[in-house]
Amino acid sequence: MVQDFQAAADFLRTHDACSGKVACVGFCFGGAVANLMAVRQPWLSGAVPFYGGWPTASEAEQLEVPLQIHLAGLDERVNAGWPDYKAVLDTSNAVYDAFVYEGANHGFHNDSTPRYDSDAASLAWSRTLDFFAYRLSP
Template identity: 70%
Template sequence: MDRSGDAAPIPQEVFDLYDAYCHGDLSRRGFFERLGKYAVGGLSVSALAACVMPDYARQQTESGADGLYEEMLVYDSPRGAGEMEGYFVRPADADGKLPGIVVIHENRGLNPHIRDVARRAAQAGYVAFAPDALYPLGGYPGNDDDGRAMQATRDRESMVQDFMAAADFLKGHVATTGKVGCVGFCFGGAVSNLMAVRQPWLSAAVPYYGGWPDAADAAGLKVPLQIHLAGLDDRVNAGWPAYKAALDAHDANYEAYIYPGVNHGFHNDTTPRFDATAAALAWSRTVEFFDLHLR
C-alpha cells in the first residue's frame, strides 16, 4: 500500500526498519536516523515515517456499527494483573447463545484496529472479547508509541495470564455457549500459541505472525491450530521450521498458511504493510476455521 499517490512505492528496507522499531530492536531515534537514507525526491524523514505509521481513520467497521452491541467489561485475572478490562461486542439481535472469541492485541495495547477486528468477529456471528493489557496502567493511551512503551513495562507472563483469564471469563459468560477460541496478532499471535498449549479446553486458536512456544510444548497440544505467516517476516518465520517439526512429530491438529511477498502485519488495514488480498484470504480462512470448530 502506498499513501503517497503517484509517488514511488515505499522501499522494503523501510518496512524492515519499522518492524525493528515496533518490536524494540531499534530506538525511535535510531529509526528516524536510519530513515534518512530513504528520504529522497523531496520526501522528508517525517513524511516517510508517517507513511508507515498506523492511520486509524482507515478502520473499516466503525464503533457503534448497526447490529452490534458493545461495552467495556471488567473481569478478574487472579494470576495476572488482578483486575482487567476488555472490549465486549456481539450481534445485537442474537437469538440465543453464541460461541466466543478472545481477540488479542499486538505489543501496544487495545488500539482502534484491534477493536475493529473484534467487531468483525461479532459481525461473523460470535461474541468477541478484546482485553487491554494496558488497563492496569491506565489503558491504551491513544497512540501506539506510548502504548508500546507502556506495555514493555509489564511482565510478559502476567499478561499471558490476563488473556488466559479472559478466555475463562468468556467461557462462563451468559451470552456464550461455553465454546471459546482465540485469535491474536504479533504479540497476540504468540499469546494465542501459548494459550493453545496451556488451555486444552479451547475449541480453536488462530495465531497471526506470532512467536513460538517451546517445541516440547507441542507434545501436549490438543487445540486445533490455524497459523498465518507473512512471507517476508524473517524474524518470526525463523522459528517456524522447528515448531512445525514438533507439531508434525506429535500429529498435532494444525494448518499453516504462508502468504508470499507480504510483510509482518499484513492483516492490519491501518498501515501500508496491509495487503488486501492476503488479509481477506486469511480472515476468510479464520472465520471458516472458527465455524468448523466452535459451532
C-alpha cells in the first residue's frame, strides 16, 4: 500500500500545477504512512505524522526529510516506540520537531470522536500549516 502513496507523490511532484515540492501529512495509520514516506522518498520536502507508527531503526537512520511529529500524551501504544525513534533521529542529526499534547488521546485531531481535543487539534494544525508554508515555499 505504501507504494501507492509513493506513486501518488511521484505523480504530484512532476505535475504541471506543482512547484516540484511535495510534503505529506497523516493521522494514525496515515501517520505511520507519513513516517514511511519520509524514509522511502528522500526528495520529499517534509512529512507531518500525527500519532503514527514508526519506521524501523535502519530505515530511520537514512532519514533526510524534515519532520514535524505530533504525539498524544495519553497514547501509550504509539508513544512506547517514541524514545527509540527519537534516539535514532538524534544520533543521525535528523531535522525534526516533536510536540506532545499532554492530556490528549490518540485521535485528538478527529472531531467526529469523543477523543477530539479542540485546543490540541487547533495548535497542532496551526503548527502543521506553518511547517508546510516554510517547507513548501518557493
